[in-house]
Amino acid sequence: MSEYIEHSPSGTSVGRVEKRFFTVAEADSPLTVESGRALGPVVLAYETCGQLNERADNAVLVLHALTGDSHAAGYYEPGDAKPGWWDIMIGPGKPIDTDRYYVICSNVIGGCMGSTGPSSLDPATGQPYGLTFPVITIGDMVRAQKRLVEHLGVTKLLSVVGGSMGGMQALEWSVRYPDMVRTAVPLATTTKHSALAIAFNEVARQAIMADPNWNGGNYYDGVPPAHGLAVGRMIGHITYLSDEAMRQKFDRRLQDRCENSFVLEEPDFQVESYLRYQGQKFVDRFDANSFLYITKAADYFNLEASHGCGSAVAAFAKAKCRYLVASFSSDWLYPTYQSRAMVQAMKKNGLDVSFVELEAKWGHDAFLLPNARLSGMIARFLDRALVDAAKEDARAL
Amino acid sequence: MSEYIEHSPSGTSVGRVEKRFFTVAEADSPLTVESGRALGPVVLAYETCGQLNERADNAVLVLHALTGDSHAAGYYEPGDAKPGWWDIMIGPGKPIDTDRYYVICSNVIGGCMGSTGPSSLDPATGQPYGLTFPVITIGDMVRAQKRLVEHLGVTKLLSVVGGSMGGMQALEWSVRYPDMVRTAVPLATTTKHSALAIAFNEVARQAIMADPNWNGGNYYDGVPPAHGLAVGRMIGHITYLSDEAMRQKFDRRLQDRCENSFVLEEPDFQVESYLRYQGQKFVDRFDANSFLYITKAADYFNLEASHGCGSAVAAFAKAKCRYLVASFSSDWLYPTYQSRAMVQAMKKNGLDVSFVELEAKWGHDAFLLPNARLSGMIARFLDRALVDAAKEDARAL
Numbered sequence: 001m002s003e004y005i006e007h008s009p010s011g012t013s014v015g016r017v018e019k020r021f022f023t024v025a026e027a028d029s030p031l032t033v034e035s036g037r038a039l040g041p042v043v044l045a046y047e048t049c050g051q052l053n054e055r056a057d058n059a060v061l062v063l064h065a066l067t068g069d070s071h072a073a074g075y076y077e078p079g080d081a082k083p084g085w086w087d088i089m090i091g092p093g094k095p096i097d098t099d100r101y102y103v104i105c106s107n108v109i110g111g112c113m114g115s116t117g118p119s120s121l122d123p124a125t126g127q128p129y130g131l132t133f134p135v136i137t138i139g140d141m142v143r144a145q146k147r148l149v150e151h152l153g154v155t156k157l158l159s160v161v162g163g164s165m166g167g168m169q170a171l172e173w174s175v176r177y178p179d180m181v182r183t184a185v186p187l188a189t190t191t192k193h194s195a196l197a198i199a200f201n202e203v204a205r206q207a208i209m210a211d212p213n214w215n216g217g218n219y220y221d222g223v224p225p226a227h228g229l230a231v232g233r234m235i236g237h238i239t240y241l242s243d244e245a246m247r248q249k250f251d252r253r254l255q256d257r258c259e260n261s262f263v264l265e266e267p268d269f270q271v272e273s274y275l276r277y278q279g280q281k282f283v284d285r286f287d288a289n290s291f292l293y294i295t296k297a298a299d300y301f302n303l304e305a306s307h308g309c310g311s312a313v314a315a316f317a318k319a320k321c322r323y324l325v326a327s328f329s330s331d332w333l334y335p336t337y338q339s340r341a342m343v344q345a346m347k348k349n350g351l352d353v354s355f356v357e358l359e360a361k362w363g364h365d366a367f368l369l370p371n372a373r374l375s376g377m378i379a380r381f382l383d384r385a386l387v388d389a390a391k392e393d394a395r396a397l
Numbered sequence: 398m399s400e401y402i403e404h405s406p407s408g409t410s411v412g413r414v415e416k417r418f419f420t421v422a423e424a425d426s427p428l429t430v431e432s433g434r435a436l437g438p439v440v441l442a443y444e445t446c447g448q449l450n451e452r453a454d455n456a457v458l459v460l461h462a463l464t465g466d467s468h469a470a471g472y473y474e475p476g477d478a479k480p481g482w483w484d485i486m487i488g489p490g491k492p493i494d495t496d497r498y499y500v501i502c503s504n505v506i507g508g509c510m511g512s513t514g515p516s517s518l519d520p521a522t523g524q525p526y527g528l529t530f531p532v533i534t535i536g537d538m539v540r541a542q543k544r545l546v547e548h549l550g551v552t553k554l555l556s557v558v559g560g561s562m563g564g565m566q567a568l569e570w571s572v573r574y575p576d577m578v579r580t581a582v583p584l585a586t587t588t589k590h591s592a593l594a595i596a597f598n599e600v601a602r603q604a605i606m607a608d609p610n611w612n613g614g615n616y617y618d619g620v621p622p623a624h625g626l627a628v629g630r631m632i633g634h635i636t637y638l639s640d641e642a643m644r645q646k647f648d649r650r651l652q653d654r655c656e657n658s659f660v661l662e663e664p665d666f667q668v669e670s671y672l673r674y675q676g677q678k679f680v681d682r683f684d685a686n687s688f689l690y691i692t693k694a695a696d697y698f699n700l701e702a703s704h705g706c707g708s709a710v711a712a713f714a715k716a717k718c719r720y721l722v723a724s725f726s727s728d729w730l731y732p733t734y735q736s737r738a739m740v741q742a743m744k745k746n747g748l749d750v751s752f753v754e755l756e757a758k759w760g761h762d763a764f765l766l767p768n769a770r771l772s773g774m775i776a777r778f779l780d781r782a783l784v785d786a787a788k789e790d791a792r793a794l
Contacts, residue, residue, distance in 0.1 A: 131661055135657075135659040192649060193649070194643065194644060195643035198666050200635060202664070202668070206628050206673070207604055211607065230603070231603050234599075238596045246592035252591075260432075262431075264614075269592070271596050272596075292661055296661060
């Protein structure tokens, strides 16, 4: 690892990491997902950094958002263009300090980055599942993760940490497996997907399904629905920013020109070029069916319904952990009022909750961007969690 | 007309109206549009209600939004399912009182409701223009309207009134033809399209252009790009609502079912069904190329650049009219701060401006919905305008 640390500009990269695979359910002992269907085998792609300590009380499970993956930090190869998606947060001396914590991150089921998803081969047919893959939920993702975590020798997680859909998983963990979670850090997230958030996802899905190449999900031996997926991603990118972020980042600036093109198909404005670029870039790395399944899982997410008969207070009655909740002022996908509501429900259960709305211009995506205040809060929160864990462990002996 | 008034539930319908056509530019004396290209013939579809008075000082030009048309009020036929798009505002005894005002509304050029647009036949080829139609601007729309207004015997409009893209036209009118405009009522609009607004339009355009049936704009003798247009419209409908509007209207309610379908293609939620329905409904009435051209015109709209070298204050230096500006608290497509900025620029020029931010849950679309406060303001504003016009006319004699 050391040879990569010296190449890192900040000197705090975790260095080289390796994607591994663990079969959490076999074909002959499948996972029964929430819809009632059986799925097997179920493989999770995962990565770890840092070392599990002797007491096995320093494991932090990092949970990725919609289009993320297991590659949260570090590099696969020295020449990699980019480090993992949360490299600013995870590494030696960083808030999720890999000198102190054992960090686990896995690709969600339904994904296309190594975990079992619609592009995986169905052992029954030898063909990719496509739309025969069962519709899955955030709860199903978490149930698969539990098996991985246990396999890694962890019976109680120091923390479950994630933003956006990763935050949904963190919340789900805290309520579904309260005895396995000491603390949870749900960022820029919600206890239930709003109509607005569902609407955006639905339009993105419709864009994919409108692409004739989608072909009912059967495109793995042909041309993928790249146009539809690109449009879907463009919609997503609008929701990740904010009015102010777009104004600051692009305003009405033209792209490589001095005046309007007066050509219909031309991207005159920088924001148009940016969106087209993001759309194009995405189709090279993501599977359209995975996008459909994962957005559906996010839309179905409703912690209040699935754990509290419709009541957030009842849902959090199951939780035992300490929470650090953060929202971002310009996030209009999961606005602050949704975080406030979850914090209220936590507090009504007497849970120990820290909450902050962070001033941020960059909209929903802010949780992925450098933010000294957020970094400091997470660092201190985990530090206290580890101290508390050590005390508890000492008491238990 | 009278026979329909008695059928109107409120007794204040303008009754039957007729779509008329006026050729504002001939093939041999075309309109040179802002891009420099020549367009001719140019026909505007228009409707009028009320009577022009003797002094010809009671004409109100109503300007429609993106997908509107000349049919602002009344009915074409007794059996019509719906009246014109602003029937709540226009009619005898209504805020834009057709007993007092002569109301004109025309379909914009580039449109597909009777005015010359990309689906019109190019006289040079005998075929629909498709993408050979010139890219047009809000300024071009207004220049065509001026010819219609003059044709109707109006040299000075009592008011130019419109919301959203209609508001852009109202602003454009007030600055481009200051001597022809006594008052202007720009609602839920902006002096320049923001990056966010451009972004939404661009994604909608990409959705249409991604549809293979779009075929570079040549689909008039084949199958239109209905899937792409439907997705584009769905995106629009999200921007016309608001987070709160969607929560109140749909929340997470399921459509015709008690539980999640766990079927990927199914619209589980009401908001999904609503959007799909809106998308489907739209493709029956609107031309995809018109959608492309009109959104491009809106994106190009920048009153500050085109009339003030980049300064809103300089742009409004040309204006002479009195303004009534209204924004809506939940409108995130053209948020209140954009209206405030235009009001400031008007005031710096010593212009007489009334401004109100109306509390409204329903997002951008609020200007189309019943709102007693807005109705009252418009009624009083026009009333005073007519009184002032009469005084001025008397002085001029």
